[in-house]
Amino acid sequence: MPHTSVMLLVGTRPEAIKLAPVAEALVARKMRVILAFTGQHPNLDPAAYGLGNLPALRLRCRSQDDPRLHAEAVAATLAPHLRGEGRPALLIVQGDTSSALGGALAAEAAGVPLGHVEAGLRSHDPSLPWPEEGNRVAIDRLASLLFAPTADNAANLADEGLGGEVHVTGNTAIDALFAVLGHLPPRRAESGGLPHLLVTCHRRENWGTAFTPIAMALTELARSPWLKIDVVLHGNPAVASSARLLLGGHPRLRLIPPMDHRSMIGAMRSAQLVLSDSGGIQEEAPALGVPLLVLRSKTERPEGIASGNSILVGCDRDRIVSEVRRLLDDGAAYRAMAVPALPFGDGKAAPRIAAIVEEWLVRQRGRHAAHVA
Numbered sequence: 001m002p003h004t005s006v007m008l009l010v011g012t013r014p015e016a017i018k019l020a021p022v023a024e025a026l027v028a029r030k031m032r033v034i035l036a037f038t039g040q041h042p043n044l045d046p047a048a049y050g051l052g053n054l055p056a057l058r059l060r061c062r063s064q065d066d067p068r069l070h071a072e073a074v075a076a077t078l079a080p081h082l083r084g085e086g087r088p089a090l091l092i093v094q095g096d097t098s099s100a101l102g103g104a105l106a107a108e109a110a111g112v113p114l115g116h117v118e119a120g121l122r123s124h125d126p127s128l129p130w131p132e133e134g135n136r137v138a139i140d141r142l143a144s145l146l147f148a149p150t151a152d153n154a155a156n157l158a159d160e161g162l163g164g165e166v167h168v169t170g171n172t173a174i175d176a177l178f179a180v181l182g183h184l185p186p187r188r189a190e191s192g193g194l195p196h197l198l199v200t201c202h203r204r205e206n207w208g209t210a211f212t213p214i215a216m217a218l219t220e221l222a223r224s225p226w227l228k229i230d231v232v233l234h235g236n237p238a239v240a241s242s243a244r245l246l247l248g249g250h251p252r253l254r255l256i257p258p259m260d261h262r263s264m265i266g267a268m269r270s271a272q273l274v275l276s277d278s279g280g281i282q283e284e285a286p287a288l289g290v291p292l293l294v295l296r297s298k299t300e301r302p303e304g305i306a307s308g309n310s311i312l313v314g315c316d317r318d319r320i321v322s323e324v325r326r327l328l329d330d331g332a333a334y335r336a337m338a339v340p341a342l343p344f345g346d347g348k349a350a351p352r353i354a355a356i357v358e359e360w361l362v363r364q365r366g367r368h369a370a371h372v373a
């Protein structure tokens, strides 16, 4: 009997956000979906992402200081679930986390075909971001089905001459964004309030002392009494503590606890400018038409820069301060960046992925039947 279920592996908040539309689209095609939560973000609530009603495994792998250990723990804990009766026909992982790498390694060990959502993103520098760039390359090598968000991502995969099938689908982040926008009230016209900066910063390369120049830039900007600055803390206590240490108690810098996705999109939509090192926010900001300054020296998402919605400012204090001031002073430059654009997808990535998976499963069953005959 061929196995018919599709397993989706979820480790972190962005994976839940980006795989929820895929789960919904697979279920809409009457496929059997099972979720596997690795525990990388231990407080992840499936119901908050619309994933509460599907059968789920909880692997409870604690996040580790060394991401390779987490990947190994996920691989070892997941592997038994990929064998025997519960064996899925396909394991789908998303993005570049240690959980996703662990899932890919478990699939390889158990001989379960692997699908990779968000395949082909490359910074072309294994150290930036580390370990994510290496994770992406390793996962793509193991995948049979590679769902590349953009044509550039597919070109990266073609350059590497991989064995799996590559499909350009768009990024499911935009599906998730559109679903959230459908639940938000219409955007209100400018109320004449203070210009508002929204900041997130959590990538490993900006942890600890590396956060200091960013914190100094924010403190310098906060000298302007006409500017409102909100810094959204990350759920990882180690990351949030740097922000608390360097920015806590400042009268004009507000530190906000992590928000649910809907509140986060609402906050982005009402900000003049977003400063962030997040991958997902690089995808969402252009679609919202909110100019974004990317707090990284390299990005695997150049599409947002090419569309004119984002600028790569790195982590230099003076550069961050001067770019923020320039955009707030120069109305024409600001308006040029504030034109909504969809360089990462049209919001229909998940139905495309589900259709490809269904067709692929039919082909696999055909092969199995031919083999048995």
Ligand SMILES: CC(=O)N[C@@H]1[C@@H](OP(=O)(O)OP(=O)(O)OC[C@H]2O[C@@H](n3ccc(=O)[nH]c3=O)[C@H](O)[C@@H]2O)O[C@H](CO)[C@@H](O)[C@@H]1O
Pocket (backbone or CB within 6 Å): 012, 013, 014, 015, 017, 018, 094, 095, 096, 097, 100, 118, 129, 132, 200, 202, 232, 233, 257, 258, 259, 260, 261, 262, 264, 265, 277, 278, 279, 280, 281, 284
């Ligand atoms: C190196 C790299 O870039 N890797 C990325 C990394 O994720 P990331 O950098 O995108 O991570 P975050 O910034 O945590 O998540 C972003 C999402 O969270 C929402 N958000 C944010 C703050 C909040 O308070 N509430 C929220 O709801 C926000 O709107 C957005 O949707 O792993 C992903 C999975 O594999 C990969 O796709 C992705 O390459």
